[in-house]
Amino acid sequence: MNAQVLNAVSNRLAQYDIVQSALETHVEKERLRVQFSAFTFMHLSDTICDGPVRFVYEDYVSAIYDSPTALECVLAANDMLLCTDDHHNFFEGLQYERYENKEVTVYRFVMGS
Numbered sequence: 711m712n713a714q715v716l717n718a719v720s721n722r723l724a725q726y727d728i729v730q731s732a733l734e735t736h737v738e739k740e741r742l743r744v745q746f747s748a749f750t751f752m753h754l755s756d757t758i759c760d761g762p763v764r765f766v767y768e769d770y771v772s773a774i775y776d777s778p779t780a781l782e783c784v785l786a787a788n789d790m791l792l793c794t795d796d797h798h799n800f801f802e803g804l805q806y807e808r809y810e811n812k813e814v815t816v817y818r819f820v821m822g823s
Contacts, residue, residue: 743791745800758783767819770794798823
């Protein structure tokens with residue numbers, strides 16, 4: 711493996727640790743359910759979706775977020791897991807679902823095991 715690839719992987723793993731640490735500052739460790747890949751996000755402060763957004767998963771419907779960041783998205787996924795007790799705790803991403811009242815964009819959590 712060349713040095714450039716190793717450096718990229720190393721940076722991603724460091725980013726995973728940053729995300730994990732940030733989650734643990736917002737959620738008690740024993741209540742942290744969501745898992746994710748080191749390659750899911752660039753930065754926690756990245757805006758995932760512009761404008762008013764709601765997240766859904768099966769019967770779960772989140773509050774409305776205004777231009778949520780990656781951290782807010784993962785925290786919402788964790789909240790969903792605590793509410794639903796679903797065993798699919800690996801956050802894979804978001805899938806556009808629909809518009810709600812022509813104002814709020816609804817995204818479905820894409821979860822895996």
